[in-house]
Amino acid sequence: MDHPSSTREIPTHDGIPCHVAIIMDGNGRWARQRRLPRIAGHKRGVEAVRATVKACADRGVQYLTLFAFSSENWRRPPEEVSLLMQLFRGALTHEVAKLHRNGIRLRVVGDLTRFDARIRALIEEGERLTAGNQQLTLTIAADYGGRWDILQALSRLVREQPEIVVAGISEEALAPYLSMSYAPEPDLFIRTGGEQRLSNFLLWQSAYSELYFTELLWPDFDATALEHAIESYRQRERRFGRTSEQVGQSERVQAQVALAAAVPQKTG
Secondary structure (H helix, E strand, C coil): CCCCCCCCCCCCCCCCCCEEEEECCCHHHHHHHCCCCHHHHHHHHHHHHHHHHHHHHHHCCCEEEEEEEEHHHHHCCHHHHHHHHHHHHHHHHHHHHHHHHCCEEEEEECCHHHCCHHHHHHHHHHHHHCCCCCCEEEEEEEEECHHHHHHHHHHHHHHHCCCHHHHCCCHHHHHHHCCCCCCCCCCEEEECCCCCCCCCCCCCCCCCCEEEECCCCHHHCCHHHHHHHHHHHHCCCCCCCCCHHHHHHHHHHHHHHHHHHHCCCCCC
16 A cells, blocks of 8 residues: 655644654663662663553544664663563563454554564464454664664665666655665654654654654553644644645645535435
8 A cells, every 4th residue: 555755745634643663762761760680770761652542542543653663772781782682572472462353453563674583483383374364554663763763675676676776766766675665764752761853763654743752651651642742743734845825725725625525415
């Protein structure tokens, strides 16, 4: 399925974001504030994931993408990386069946070659089991980086279509090779933990995403916090390069078309 590019055309949108992307930041600080080991914060963060997946499904969000482990997170202390891998393995083992029962599709994007064979097998099994589900697509970005994504897409494109180097590379040609070509661009981009940066997450895809930063640490994020983010989103004027006047005119035309479609037509 092709999805519109926000830099090439104006995507349709309404009060509920179709695609929510989240940087889940603050697990370590949450644990430190409670004088607990950092892994305790990551474990509590898994509970926040469960709550957020349910809240998104309940509100009609169609795609939820979570930044679980970045390309740069390998720089963390080896013992923390090892514990994170154990947590990831455990989540894949115990959570996928629950996702499937609730009609949620699982996708995992990133450079998966650095994960051990068991994790890769669990990812493959989870994606295969849930492939037909349509309630919500949950994407976990693991060993993912926005620059890596663009570079791997470019490499694959040139490898499969070498003639394009001479002809010229277009956005339309590159887009299908991006790791999330199956999803629309994020409407709402949330970062918890108080930091206000993208941290190499979905750089291409977030060109026109609405950004929402909250001081709330990820383990404390819940359905109420998601509702606050969506309410902020509803207040935004999404112009996609247009003026406010053009937006208003477009919305009036859309309202007239919707009204005309809703009124029963008289037959002769």
